[in-house]
Amino acid sequence: MNKLEPEEQRRLLEEIAPDLLEAKKAEEEKKLPPLPGAEKGKVVTRLPPEPSGYMHIGHAMSGFLNYLYARMYDGKVWLRFEDTDPRKVKLEYYESFRRGYRWLGIEWDYEKNNSDDMELFYKYAEQLIKSGKAYVCTCSAEKMRRLRAAGEECEHRKRGVDENLHLWNEMLAGAFGEGEATLRLVGDMKSKNTTMRDPVLFRIINHPHPLTGSKYRVWPLYDFAVSIEDYLCGVTHVLRTSEFALRDELQNYIRSLLGMRNPIYIEYSRFEFKGTPVSKRKLRAVIESGLASSWDDPRFPTIEGIRRRGIVPEAIKEFTITQTGFSYAKREYDWSLLFAVNRKILDPRARRLFFVPNPVKLVVEDAPKVSVEAPYHPDRSELGSRRIEAGNSFYVPREDFEKAAEGRLIRLKYLMNVRILEKREGLVKAEFAGREVVKNVKIVQWVPADDFVDVEVLVPGPLYLDGEVNPESLRKVMGVGEPAVKTVKPGEVVQFERFGFCRRDSEKGYVFIKAHD
């Protein structure tokens, strides 16, 4: 009864929307649209990761939605691991999700694992059996699949309660091997919604679970576990991706049989970025092709990948709030949308430094030997400055000087103007042309030729182009950096002037990853 059709969800959303829009303009703060059926202080949402793989940006955005709505209504958030497939679940992933949520600034009030509640699941299963709503089925998987597709019942559905109870206890006692018996819901074999056709509630898995070891062999399936857990946790709003939409009916039905209240569902299509699939299969293909070596590759949509790339949590949060809608339509975000948000956040805090990609040597024989005090930020003096000692030879961007004609005037930022005299392979000669700023002269960054560090910048691009793995998805730019590059701490994001925002990725040596321009 709490189940709302998408139209209904939108209608409710719309009803309160005008207030929101006005409020948004008034305080210039970005807010999510109102949550249907939400009451201050009574909202409970959940973060439901399956600890079977790496956390990615889709988890992050979904996580923000659940977290921000709970916060917006002074509600509570559960972190609940959906870990009822012992074969898929791995210990390392539990912590990786906690770490990911923490990094994002997503806080949760309570935490549990579905696998904590096995005894409870068994209790509810027994209740269903006793009320004639569940039966033990000993069909083979293939037969069951065939019958479900055809909408036909199997002979096991007619078993009596006592027999089912007996068989169920046999299952729990270990009398059946894997695949030999399941507990099924008495659903509706004729339902158009195939999930309602007597779905399996429990199956046998002979594989140790990372948390409970070999204590349990009879494991609940997703729909059963989640139905019960959402009720147990008091979840009022389920915000999840649309691949679960068909399960609303089933989960509500299971709860109705147990006398449990249902949450409100809000579903939306997956969040994906162009050229960057989140699918484990596709990412693994990239690793297997040798293009990437690990799951934290900066081209990957994994949390570790985007973190290394220099995307900050606030950007993902703001992006989720402003660019997201509860739409079922397929969408593929353009990275530039996220970059724009990230840039606005980074711009006031990132120090400006000189990095010269693909350097060429510039010699200015008559240059005065001077040093300059260069601010780390054009309009935020609190970020400080550094002194650069300049001689008469420099490294400058090859591109700028190769394109420039002889006789052309170019300014070395903060330092002086030079006039190009001659260009030879790997060397440009120029003459000193004054220190004052001249209008309409190209300004470039520079690095003293006798005091610099070698810098390498990784520039990530789309992993897939036109559905094919992109072999040139990671460009490596070699260059030199001014001495102050040594002061950039690992993890810090700076702006290399005229190059882009880059995060220092290495502990030793100067390897950076470019986030964006």
Next chain:
RNA sequence: GCUCCGGUAGUAUAGUCCGGUCAAGUAUGCGGGCCUCUCGAGCCCGUGACCCGGGUUCAAAUCCCGGCCGGAGCACCA
């Protein structure tokens, strides 16, 4: 194949429920200008969309029908 669900500018969204105020708003992108000792940020101007075809109506992005295109599901995964 079957069952659902969608299709608003390059991209992402607002608007669709209760048809007119939408000659369609916002962000980003793109073009131009201003500012700036960065090709960054900021400010200003501009560009650009209701999938197609019918129907209902005085009036349709909004309602109805058909088509096309796209997504999801059809597990003893979640």
